[in-house]
Amino acid sequence: MEGSGLYGRPAAGVLADAGMTVVEVPPHMTAAARRRQRTGSKTDPGDALAIARVRLREPALPPPRPHGAIEELRCLVRYRRELVADRTRQVNRLHADLEQLRPGYHQRVGRLSTTKALDRTARLLRGDTTSRAQVARNRIKTLRSLQRTIDGLAAETRGAVDTTGTTLRQIDGIGHLTAADILTEVGDPARFPNKAAFAMANGTAPIEASSGRVQRHRLNRGGNRQLNKAIHTAALTQIAHRHTEGRRYYQRCRDRGKTKREAIRALKRRISDRIWTHLNTHPLT
Template sequence: MPTAHFCPIEHLVRKRVITIGIDPHKSSHTAVAIDAAGHKIGQRKFVVNAGTFGQLVRWCEPWSERRFAVEGAGGLGRTLAQQLAAAGEDVVDVPSTLSARARLLATGGDRKTDPADALHVAQVALFRADLRKVTSEGQSTILRLLTERHDDLVNERTRLTNRLHALLRDLLPGGAPTRLSADKAAALMKGIRPITATDNCRRDLARDLLADLRRLDRQVRDNEAQMREALAASRTTLTALPGLGTVLAARVLGHIGDISRFPTEHHFASYTGSAPLDASSGRHVRHRLNTGGNRALNSALHIIAVCQIRDGGRGQEYYLRKIAEGKTPAEARRALKRRLSNVVYRIMKRDQRHQLAAVA
């Protein structure tokens, strides 16, 4: 007897689920409802304001069995998608690339209107069972916001330090040493004795920059303290991995979010860009470097690999083994990154199982 395969469309037909596609914009959201056969049964445009969510929910009340498909649920549609998810609605994220392909294949070519876009978003959700389910924002979103703030603060500190270096170069013979800190700069500035009015101006500006540098140092410390609290709340064990400190762990968790959206470690490696791409042709089997994927996660894996190679341990042993096999240092480092991707995936899956068991 042949095995029955699950068909998402047949499942929706049996349940008579209505799919509501939403094309979000800054000033308006357009919603189109279709039945399980793909026929349009409703359409409405909502002005974006404080009452948009309530108006949308009231409009959808006739359809008790429904799900929402939001184009770009991580971009312009984030607020509405999160409101729907928080209300317990079934919401999926439709990438704009998929809705654009559906528009090109539709009757009428690539003519673009908001109702047509919303219809294509709903149709993509109807025929694709692999779309990402939108979940309510939690600790991972907090960690991502904190790491983005940390990057901004560090970049601003670097800019200020460079400007302070330029001023001290003109005030001190030989200038200031590298790795300039606020305390080092303050000590150097105590010995400055300006002679000209121009040097007086430079010293005053340097004092202002020093005050700004101290303020940024405090903000960076406060930001990292917030990261440690958020990591503790997430109950992650990632920080036990050598080379993975507070900031890197926060960045990894913030960008990954729900690890269950990756069915295997191979899918996860593809997302991080640590899995090489198959470039085989005929009898020639070869792979090439993957320059895609999430570059922030790829950079984090690179830093972990470099730290492990430097500090010794199992990571260094694996790296040296690859060198002994004839790989170049860059190839051996990429092999270690691929292995670390698997390790991060397994740790996060284990943490998730423990958290679910604790809740149960």
């Protein structure tokens, strides 16, 4: 089934409860199978045939996302991401207004993403009765409301992560929010039979680009970018703290002649392997 995590989720649940084996066919595989058809048209019967052919060709397709703690956590994480994106847009719009109202305001206010900066901005606009100033004040109210909701979701997410019983937070650089990102993006860790498959899925495994006697690898820009971002955050956090194992490993890579970027990539792969181990040796409650 394609879309078993969205519109097809109720149907997938009914089929699974009836004792049928249901697997998720990724949309990109369906699209590739559709392109191989002679007509190239998109119809429901044609898509059903393409999905069936993909299932016969790919025996290791994952099951649909299960209900439970991870799915609840996924809802919180995605909603928080939406609100963070909304906050960024509001900050950008407020910045554009302030550049018109108070050129050079940032020297007195600082970054608009903090509560203190918003308080300074409100004082800066005090007494200004123009329409643009009123709009800016409304944006400040919206930003404060968004920040309160985001903070509340962060607290709720921390509780949801603790409920899962995950041990990911034992890894240096992984806090509650980063662990939540990892859990929601990975879903069922059984989808990845080994560390190499997991690294390829999250983009930390380099792509071989050898030719003849020249053996080399290039950066992997594929994979799950949200998962890659979480691993990158953990790597930078480890590097910033001298007492961590990651910082010592990073320094050994630098001592062997690797550039900063190469050392970070090597550390990210190491963290990816550690995450896979925790997900597979410490099942969630």
